[in-house]
Amino acid sequence: MLIKERLFTPGPVPLPPQVIKALGQQIIxxxxxxxxxxxxxxxxxxxxxxxxxxxxxxxxxSGTGAxxxxxxxxxRKGDRVLIxxxxxxxxxxxxxxxxxxxxxxxxxxxxxxxxxxxxxVEIVGEFPDIRGIFVQQSETSTTTYHDVKFLGEISAxxxxxxxxxxxxxxxxxxxxxxxxxxxxxxxxxxxxxxMLPPGLSVLYFSEKAEKRLSKSNIPxxxxxxxxxxxxxxxxxxxxxxxxxxxxxxxxxxxxILSEGLENLAKRHQILAQATRxxxxxxxxxxxxxxxxxxxxxxxxxxxxxxxxxxxKLLELGFRVAGGQDHLKGKxxxxxxxxxxxxxxxxxxxxxxxxxxxxxxxxxDIGKGVKKAQEIIINNI
Amino acid sequence: MLIKERLFTPGPVPLPPQVIKALGQQIIxxxxxxxxxxxxxxxxxxxxxxxxxxxxxxxxxSGTGAxxxxxxxxxRKGDRVLIxxxxxxxxxxxxxxxxxxxxxxxxxxxxxxxxxxxxxVEIVGEFPDIRGIFVQQSETSTTTYHDVKFLGEISAxxxxxxxxxxxxxxxxxxxxxxxxxxxxxxxxxxxxxxMLPPGLSVLYFSEKAEKRLSKSNIPxxxxxxxxxxxxxxxxxxxxxxxxxxxxxxxxxxxxILSEGLENLAKRHQILAQATRxxxxxxxxxxxxxxxxxxxxxxxxxxxxxxxxxxxKLLELGFRVAGGQDHLKGKxxxxxxxxxxxxxxxxxxxxxxxxxxxxxxxxxDIGKGVKKAQEIIINNI
Numbered sequence: 037m038l039i040k041e042r043l044f045t046p047g048p049v050p051l052p053p054q055v056i057k058a059l060g061q062q063i064i065x066x067x068x069x070x071x072x073x074x075x076x077x078x079x080x081x082x083x084x085x086x087x088x089x090x091x092x093x094x095x096x097x098s099g100t101g102a103x104x105x106x107x108x109x110x111x112r113k114g115d116r117v118l119i120x121x122x123x124x125x126x127x128x129x130x131x132x133x134x135x136x137x138x139x140x141x142x143x144x145x146x147x148x149x150x151x152x153x154x155x156x157v158e159i160v161g162e163f164p165d166i167r168g169i170f171v172q173q174s175e176t177s178t179t180t181y182h183d184v185k186f187l188g189e190i191s192a193x194x195x196x197x198x199x200x201x202x203x204x205x206x207x208x209x210x211x212x213x214x215x216x217x218x219x220x221x222x223x224x225x226x227x228x229x230x231m232l233p234p235g236l237s238v239l240y241f242s243e244k245a246e247k248r249l250s251k252s253n254i255p256x257x258x259x260x261x262x263x264x265x266x267x268x269x270x271x272x273x274x275x276x277x278x279x280x281x282x283x284x285x286x287x288x289x290x291x292i293l294s295e296g297l298e299n300l301a302k303r304h305q306i307l308a309q310a311t312r313x314x315x316x317x318x319x320x321x322x323x324x325x326x327x328x329x330x331x332x333x334x335x336x337x338x339x340x341x342x343x344x345x346x347x348k349l350l351e352l353g354f355r356v357a358g359g360q361d362h363l364k365g366k367x368x369x370x371x372x373x374x375x376x377x378x379x380x381x382x383x384x385x386x387x388x389x390x391x392x393x394x395x396x397x398x399x400d401i402g403k404g405v406k407k408a409q410e411i412i413i414n415n416i
Numbered sequence: 417m418l419i420k421e422r423l424f425t426p427g428p429v430p431l432p433p434q435v436i437k438a439l440g441q442q443i444i445x446x447x448x449x450x451x452x453x454x455x456x457x458x459x460x461x462x463x464x465x466x467x468x469x470x471x472x473x474x475x476x477x478s479g480t481g482a483x484x485x486x487x488x489x490x491x492r493k494g495d496r497v498l499i500x501x502x503x504x505x506x507x508x509x510x511x512x513x514x515x516x517x518x519x520x521x522x523x524x525x526x527x528x529x530x531x532x533x534x535x536x537v538e539i540v541g542e543f544p545d546i547r548g549i550f551v552q553q554s555e556t557s558t559t560t561y562h563d564v565k566f567l568g569e570i571s572a573x574x575x576x577x578x579x580x581x582x583x584x585x586x587x588x589x590x591x592x593x594x595x596x597x598x599x600x601x602x603x604x605x606x607x608x609x610x611m612l613p614p615g616l617s618v619l620y621f622s623e624k625a626e627k628r629l630s631k632s633n634i635p636x637x638x639x640x641x642x643x644x645x646x647x648x649x650x651x652x653x654x655x656x657x658x659x660x661x662x663x664x665x666x667x668x669x670x671x672i673l674s675e676g677l678e679n680l681a682k683r684h685q686i687l688a689q690a691t692r693x694x695x696x697x698x699x700x701x702x703x704x705x706x707x708x709x710x711x712x713x714x715x716x717x718x719x720x721x722x723x724x725x726x727x728k729l730l731e732l733g734f735r736v737a738g739g740q741d742h743l744k745g746k747x748x749x750x751x752x753x754x755x756x757x758x759x760x761x762x763x764x765x766x767x768x769x770x771x772x773x774x775x776x777x778x779x780d781i782g783k784g785v786k787k788a789q790e791i792i793i794n795n796i
Contacts, residue, residue, distance in 0.1 A: 037683045037796065038675050039757045060440055295418050303417045352796075353759050377419045379733050382766040383759045386789055393793060401793070402786025409766055409781050413773060416417065416732075 039353040044384055046176050046205060046331040046357055046371040048227045048234060052291055055231055058284040066279050072271035074286055079268065081289035085297070086222070086240055087213040093264045095237045096278040099204040099225030102237035104132050105259035106200045106221045110168070110241070110248045113137040117168040118159060120151050120187070124177035124360045125202060129170040136254050141166065147178045147363065148333070150326040156190055169199050173206035177360045179333035179369055180324040181206075188218020198245050204228055205330040207238075209304045209373045211297050220245040226281060229304075229330065231288045231374040236281045304329040307372040307381055310411040314385040314404040315370075318392070323367050330373040331357070335366060340395055342368045348391040354384050378412045419733040424764050426556050426585060426711040426737055426751040428607045428614060432671055435611055438664040446659050452651035454666055459648065461669035465677070466602070466620055467593040473644045475617045476658040479584040479605025482617035484512050485639035486580050486601045490548070490621070490628045493517040497548040498539060500531050500567070504557035504740045505582060509550040516634050521546065527558045527743065528713070530706040533566060540570055549579050553586035557740045559713035559749055560704040561586075568598020578625050584608055585710040587618075589684045589753045591677050600625040606661060609684075609710065611668045611754040616661045684709040687752040687761055690791040694765040694784035695750075698772070703747050710753040711737070715746060720775055722748045728771040734764050758792045 043050050051059075064070055082092040095101050111117070117138050119130045122145035133140050141163055145151055151171075160166055169191050173184050184201050191199040198220035203212050207222070208229025214222045219242070226236035239261065241249075249262045258275065267274045292300060308329035312322060315334050323333030336342035343358055343365050359367040370384055385404045393399045423430050431439075444450055462472040475481050491497070497518050499510045502525035513520050521543055525531055531551075540546055549571050553564050564581050571579040578600035583592050587602070588609025594602045599622070606616035619641065621629075629642045638655065647654045672680060688709035692702060695714050703713030716722035723738055723745050739747040750764055765784045773779045 037679055037686075037757075038671075038755075040755075040759070042759070291418075299417055306417075353757060375418075375420075377417075377733060379420070379422070379763045379767060382785075383763050386762040386766075386785065387759060390789060390793055390796075394796075401789050402782045405762075405766065405785050405789075406782025409770060409785075413770055413781070416770075 042354055044354055044356045044370050046369060049231060049371060049374040052231055052288065052375045054287040054291060055284045058287045059280055063279055066277055071279065074283055076271045078282055078286050078289065081293060082238060084293055085289060088215055088240065090240065091265050091269065093239045093261055093268055095259065096235060097237050098234050099223060099237050101259060102223035102239045103128065103202060105239055105261055106223055107132050107136050107138065108254045108256040108259050109252055109261040110198060110221055110245050111138055112251060112253045114139060115167040116141060116163055116165050117170060118143060118166050120171040120182060121145065122149065122178060122180060123147050123175040125172045125175055148180060148324045150180055150182050153186060160190055160194060166194055166197050168197060172202040173212065174209065174328040174330045176205045176331060178324055179328050179331045181326050181328040184219060185217050192218055205373060208292060209330045211301045214240055214242065226285065229373040230285065232281055232284050235278045236285060304373060306415045307376055307378060308332060310378060310381045310408040311370055311372055313411055314408040317407040318389060318399065318404040331369050331371040333367050333369045336368065337397060340397065341365050345391060345395065348395055349387060352387045352391055354387045381408055422734055424734055424736045424750050426749055429611060429751060429754040432611055432668065432755045434667040434671060435664045438667045439660055443659055446657055451659065454663055456651045458662055458666050458669065461673060462618060464673055465669060468595055468620065470620065471645050471649065473619045473641055473648055475639065476615060477617050478614050479603060479617050481639060482603035482619045483508065483582060485619055485641055486603055487512050487516050487518065488634050488636040488639050489632055489641040490578060490601055490625050491518055492631060492633050494519060495547040496521060496543055496545050497550060498523060498546050500551040500562060501525065502529065502558060502560060503527055503555040505552045505555055528560060528704045530560055530562050536570055540574060546574060546577055548577060552582040554589065554708040554710045556585045556711065558704055559708050559711045561706050561708040564599060565597050572598055585753060588672060589710045591681045594620055594622065606665065609753040610665065612661055612664050615658045616665060684753060686795045687756055687758060688712060690758060690761045690788040691750055691752055693791055694788040697787040698769060698779065698784040711749050711751040713747050713749045716748065717777060721745050725771060725775065728775055729767060732767045732771055734767045761788055
């Protein structure tokens, strides 16, 4: 029987028709006025997305490339940094920082929890020479939201500290305005709420961060922010850009800005709430105590392997993500960032009920769907 | 808030990605070996679809063109024909037959009902010179299924009669094998269960029908079946074909044949059953006493204008069809033919519940969805 596969994974995410159309075009050359115009448009739209007038730099890389650039360009070897490490991507901040010889204060948090404010105050009291705080605004591996505003305030109080935020699954999901939140470096990637294929990353840096560019002593070439910023101000890139992705980004940003940033955030909040409440109504437990609006992590019920459940869901048309590292087989993750509407949530919840029923669980069919419908009714 | 529009209309229907991809290609010239090969493939696949070794002719026209061709090529002026007229498309058979001077016996049926077998026997008893019986296997305007096998048997018993079937919304929904059903002329169109944009029609004719080609005295040019058949056997067409649609048809037929004709029919049966049972569970009344598996016609509840309900559904992301002629404002039609899976049905039923609730109806939210889920569970 024909069953269409639907992506509910936290990257890549489904592409809007406008993006598919843009990607399906003949390529244009990048050293042309035509490309320069598009590139300038894209950078202006990114500024609108982040409510800033500062430069935003693009790299042809996955999000991890921009994460690396955040370390390479704004720090010196031996700098002490605080890593809020509550998942696979917190771990990645730690790995990159260590790799380039920063001194890491590793604040490990149990996966699925967010940081403790008092603990942060303690740590910065103990290490007043901290020169950077690294965090995921949305930790994708645990579907956890970490408040960044508080960290911005802490960072501002230190002598010379910048706040570096991985916004890979928060930009386009929340209203992420670095200047209001006290973020100094913010990175994101194309294959999340920007609704593109992977291959493009974005890096914002504050005036405070900019001052560090000339002082950094870590070797870099491809991920040289100062060099890229200079080139990109002129509508070009230092190295060959991901032309078609940039053209497509112009379309997806148009879609985002047309919806309106407040509406965009509200939609993601409703989709996330409907998913969470429906999942709980089915009797399942959420992974996160501070759930993110980009994806919802859920424990498989007792006696059911999460990866078997995912396999069943895929048979029914839904590709969801599994758990990483020690959560493998224990949890699954339903993404709802980017090109999703509430009707998509209805579908995946109905499918989840059917999958669990088919696996022998005593599911009250329709109960979770009803919950999702009610939340939608109250919010539209 | 971003809401994606989903087509649930009985033509055009959603296009599969394979079809979209085929349509998005650069055009090729039709007087080439390359096109001839594709055209031959398409005609062979159509033969498989209809389980026949006879020729199948394509026209660059909407389905109505092939309907006209059925009259022009297989009848003589003054021939008496029986029209099973139970809806807008039965009416169309009557209009075409009358326009080309056939003598019409108009068997009018109340919209939403199918024909009475005894009445058919009476009519052919009264008019033993009937030379053709015209019917819709699926009457789209009333979402009604008319059994054609019985009419095939009746037709075969008459001295010189052929059965002409409009299969526009039945081919690709049911297993429609003209030789097993006693169909002499069968027509269909591209924008229904063949999952293409409009602009292509298909005509099958039996050996018995073929004998009439040379005897027909109705003037014709574009819709000349004998001329087309001769050309098309050589892998070409008499006039410029709808090249890209034919290339795309090769893809959609591939999809259909890969699913398997029995599976295809079973899927449509499940989708239709889930829709019908869910709609009844919500408390609504079906339009048809003999419902088709291609689309489900439903009466709007008392006090609610069907077109207002459709407007509300569209706001929620679902484009469904309205009623035609005297059913306008009274009914709406949810199509489920072609590129639909059961997850699509869940969605539109959930949306219907929300729409009715928002219009002030006392809807038991989730009840219809649950019914649809149960039918799916029992059938997968």
